[in-house]
Amino acid sequence: MAKVVAVVLGAGQGTRMRADRNKVLLELAGKPLLLYSLDVFERSPLVDETLLVAHPQEIAYIGREIVERYGLRKVERVVAGGATRHQSEEQALAALRPHIELGEIEMVLIHDGARPLVSVDDVERVIAAVRALGGPGGALLATRLAPDEVVMRVEGDGAVAAVYSPDELARAQTPQAFTAQALLAAYDRARMDGFEGTDTAASVERLGLPVALVEGSAKNIKVTTPDDMIRAEGLLP
Numbered sequence: 001m002a003k004v005v006a007v008v009l010g011a012g013q014g015t016r017m018r019a020d021r022n023k024v025l026l027e028l029a030g031k032p033l034l035l036y037s038l039d040v041f042e043r044s045p046l047v048d049e050t051l052l053v054a055h056p057q058e059i060a061y062i063g064r065e066i067v068e069r070y071g072l073r074k075v076e077r078v079v080a081g082g083a084t085r086h087q088s089e090e091q092a093l094a095a096l097r098p099h100i101e102l103g104e105i106e107m108v109l110i111h112d113g114a115r116p117l118v119s120v121d122d123v124e125r126v127i128a129a130v131r132a133l134g135g136p137g138g139a140l141l142a143t144r145l146a147p148d149e150v151v152m153r154v155e156g157d158g159a160v161a162a163v164y165s166p167d168e169l170a171r172a173q174t175p176q177a178f179t180a181q182a183l184l185a186a187y188d189r190a191r192m193d194g195f196e197g198t199d200t201a202a203s204v205e206r207l208g209l210p211v212a213l214v215e216g217s218a219k220n221i222k223v224t225t226p227d228d229m230i231r232a233e234g235l236l237p
Helices: 033-043 056-068 085-101 120-133 180-193 200-205 226-235
Strands: 003-010 049-054 075-080 105-112 138-144 151-154 160-164 170-179 211-215
Touching: 003 033, 003 085, 033 049, 033 056, 033 105, 033 120, 049 056, 049 085, 056 075, 075 085, 085 105, 085 180, 105 120, 105 180, 120 138, 120 170, 120 211, 138 200, 170 180, 170 200, 180 200, 200 211
Parallel strands: 003 049, 003 105, 049 075, 138 211
Antiparallel strands: 105 170, 138 170, 151 160
16 A cells, blocks of 8 residues: 655754754754654554655664664654755655555645644544545645734734734644645646745646545644743643
């Protein structure tokens, strides 16, 4: 059967963390932050393989101190990331391309290594949503805005250009999951057009393919600042 592959992005340096190393290598309750999401994919019976994207200078360290030390059997490869999130995703797809083109991979999930509190249930609901499409496309976790929240688009001169109702918007999370061949085609097209999306779904939506929204959890936060580390520790089970 064709595989479900989870790509975990851990190549960013996280300058807002103001730490002396990559934030995904910082300890959260005594374990590397990156380990938490990798462990979720290890425990999900629907995920067959994990591809980890790391900073080029950290590949050996992560392979030794995280993958080998903690016995992560699903991590088949650690590949070097790029300068941006989009470029890191391209690097992952380049590594997977031969298997996608041969039809050996059914679905690819993209997850931020800085989201340690994702759950096995989150992962499996996103996979189920993609399969429910019955064709090419994807699904992503997202949370709704609070009824009293208002989001505005502001022009460069500071003028308000648009005001959005909370009903019109949602906060995207990861993992985001996509049929493998559609994701590869989307990134090939993005490269031809010189397009870089802020998240994975943006490139897929450009092809006119459906991306379903799956209700996420408020606990699935992205760790960006020192305060986020404190919050994440408080949310650990």
